[in-house]
Amino acid sequence: MPKFQKGHSYGFKAQNLPHNKGKKSRQEAYIPATYKRLSSEMTDLVNNPPSASEREEMVQRPGNYHLLRPRGDACKSEVENHQDQNFEQLLHLGKTGALWNQAFRSHQEQNPGCNGSLTWNLATEERRGLATRMGLKCGVCPFTSKRHNLFTEVETSAPGRKPASLNYSLQVGLSQTPLGNDGMRKILLSTNTPAPSRKSLQKTSNKVLAKIETLNTADMSRRCRQLVDVNTIRGQESPQSIDVQCDGMYNNPLYSGVGETPFQPATQTVYSVAENVTAKHQIIKLITKNKICSKHGHLRDAASANHSCSPGECGANLPMQHTIGDEFTWAREGMAELLCEDGIEVKGVTTDPDSSAGRAADSLFKDGLYKVKPVHYLDTRHLSESIRKSIKRDEKLLQVMPCRTKAEKTKLLHNFALDAVDRCTAEINQAYDMYAGDGHKMKNKLSYAVDAIVQCYMGDHALCRKHSLVCNGGIVNWVSKSTYLGSTFEIPHSSENEDLLRACISKRLSPAVLDKTIKNSNSQKVESFNRTLRRSLPRNVTFTRNFAGRAHSAAHSSNNGPGDSIRSLCAGVGCAIPSGGSVDKSLQDIQKNHETSKKYQKSTLYKTKRVVKRKKLYKLYEKHQEEIKYQKNMMLSESRARGKMKRHSEHNYSKYD
Ligand SMILES: [Zn+2]
Ligand SMILES: [Zn+2]
Ligand SMILES: [Zn+2]
Known part of the structure; x- marks a missing residue:
């Protein structure tokens, strides 16, 4: 800064002109604003045009009303709202009766002359989820009764207030339906019943579903011990070794993301192991894997840097980057647990053709945990399906189909694939029944059947009469009876065609494949369990915290039947349904209907x-x-x-x- 000098002065210079010199001022016309107060819904509609520019335009427009802030709804206290007592409520009949009787008596004792009528004293109501603790009061005199628990309590040994059994058993029921807590609230509210808060419902379901998991694990262990007993009575040399079938189910499709996203869209999986010892095919092991942290909503991290939940707090048990479709690991884990906890050894595994559960059993044998090398069987249904697809895609067979255009040929080949697979299955089933599952005799008989089938499709039924178990070779034969092929279907006779046909029939009837399916077992039961599982874990809702509990609840229902499962789970969580009552009878009916329809389906x-x-x-x-x-x-x-x-x-x- 320059030094101060004499004569230096600050300020406007004399010749500066004012900014509005020579300009005429013009006053804008004053338009009085019009004010309006609308309801909050209307205010919202008016104030939110679809784009920002339209809103700007609206503000500039002279005819635009000035909106005042909407008035809040008149705030009534909850007590006042309840004053009219105009809502439904779940009350225990006996306890409510006792409350009224007691209140009548003490009202008479306190004010003998009062003839006011008693009503619910909602001001002092203590709500516990669905249940409530309430007393009565007189409309005229100041009498109020004592409050009573209008619900049954859970029998617990824990100290402190006993929870209402209603809330616990509600969670048992919910775990076997696709509904979550929000769905339950909706149902209650639509019946004009005050619903428990989301938080309290969530808290109860965390408690109850953890219990269900323990109960079902114990139930499955009991079933394992029972299987050993069954094998012992059947005179098996090593009753601990059993046959199983395995399958996995995912919350989202495993592969749908391939090509678009590098990761698998599935985040949760249930891997189930069912026994193949009895016709019931009970579920004896469940492995549940969940990547979603219920507390923080993110996927569980590897180093647990972002994930600091303790095991009891959240349902995630698999790091995000782990492959969820790793059936080998899940199967191995399940089999290892069966071995350690229940002493069960797996001697045969039935799976899909693409599953790695067979390798898992092998790896346990290689590690010296199993004494006998387990055998891997293929599930007949999945096998038939994959063979059908491979026949459908066979280009050479397409050429020999007896029709003119390519479209007709494609269609006929499609039908032929269906028919050929049906034929193989029918021959196997007949042979299985005939030789009572004797593998050696079956293989021998079916090796002749291959030739018979090949000739049969080429119009010569001479071999059918000798070797086929389903085509008698008469005028009414397999081909003429077939739904899929026309009665005149015939593949032209030549040695090349014969080889082609033999190749595709051998996919199912060759000795090597027959060895893999010698038990003739299919995964129908595991698939029906998967349907039960879908009921508890539907696609459109992701249960994160109680994923495992719900899976176990489904397994319990599948093993015990719908009625008995509810009854025993309710008893297990401490709120048994009294036997002999109408509820008990309804549950018995559900169970009976289920058993009847199952028998019918068989x-x-x-x-x-x-x-x-x-x-x-x-x-x-x-x-x-x-x-x-x-x-x-x-x-x-x-x-x-x-x-x-x-x-x-x-x-x-x-x-x-
Ligand atoms: Zn009174
Ligand atoms: Zn967590
Ligand atoms: Zn024939």
Whole structure:
């Protein structure tokens, strides 16, 4: 800064001009603002045009009303709201009766002359989830009764206030439906019943579902011990070794993300092991894996840097980067647990053709944990399905199909694949029944059947009469009876065609494949368990905290049946349903219906009906397709005719000629 000098002065210079010199001021016309107070809903609608520019325009517009802040709804206290006592409530009948009787008596004792009527004293109500603790009061005199628990209590040995059994058993029921706590609240509120808060419901479900998991684990262990007993009584040399079938289920499809996202979209899996010792195929082990942390909503991290939940707090038990489709590890874990906790050794595993559970059993044998090398069987249904697909894709077979156009050939090959697989399955089932599962005799018989089937599809039934178990080779034979093939179906006779056919029949009937399916067991039961599992863990809701508990609840229901499962789980969490009551009877009915329908589904009547229904549907579809084809042809010939008439016009139909 320059030094101060004499004569230096600050301030405006004399010749500075004012900013508005020579300008005329113009006053804008004053438009009085119009004010309006709307309801909060209307205010919201008016104030939110779809784009920011429109809002700007609206503010500038002269006719625009100035909106005042909407008034809040008149705030009534909850007590006042309840004053009219106009809502529903779940109360224990006996305890409510006792409360009224006692209140009548003490009201008379206190104020003998009062003839006021008693009402619920909602001001002092103590709500515990669905249950409530309430007293009564007189409408005239100041009498109030003592409060009573209008619910049954859970029998616990823990100190402190006993929880209402209603809240516990509600969670048992919910765990076997697709509903979560929010769904339950909706149902209650729609019936004009005050619903418990989300938080209290969540707290109870955390407690109850942990208990269900323990109960089901104990139940599965009991079933394992029972299996050993069964094997002992059957006279098995080593009753501890059993056959199992394994399958995994995921909350999202395992592979749908491939090509778009590098990771697998599935975040939760239930791997189930079912016994193959009895026809019940009970679930004896569940492995649940969950990547989603229920507390923080993120996927569980590897180094646990972001994840600091203790095991009891959150449901995640698998780091985010771990492959969820790692069936080998889950199967190994399940089998190892079976061995350590229940002493069960796996001697045979039935799985999908693409599963690695067989390798898992092998690895336990290699580690010296199993004494006998386990055998890996293939599930017949999945195997048939994959063979059907491979026949459908066979290019060489496509060429030999007896029809003209490529489209017809493709369709016929599709049908042929269905029929060929059916034929193989039928032959195997017959042989299985005939030789009572004797592998050696079955393989011998079926090796001849391969030749018979090959000749059969080429129109020669001479071998069928000798070796086939399902085609008697008469005028009414397998091919003429077939739903999928026309009665005149016949593949031209040549040695190349014979080789082609033999190759595709051998996919199912070769000795090596028969060895893998010698038990003739399919994973029908595990699949039906997967349906039960879907009921508890639906696709549209992700249960994070209680994922494992819900899976165990489903397994318990599958093992015990729907009625008995509810009854024993309720008893297990300390709120047993009294036997002999109407609730008990309803549960018995549910159980009985379930058993009857299961028995019916196993009956031959049901199975034949199903086959007949499928054939009918197939015929219907064929007919429909033919009608469509006919109509198309009609339209085509019409347009062809039109095309000839209107050759001169600009519409050119010549491509149809
Ligand atoms: Zn009174
Ligand atoms: Zn967590
Ligand atoms: Zn035949």
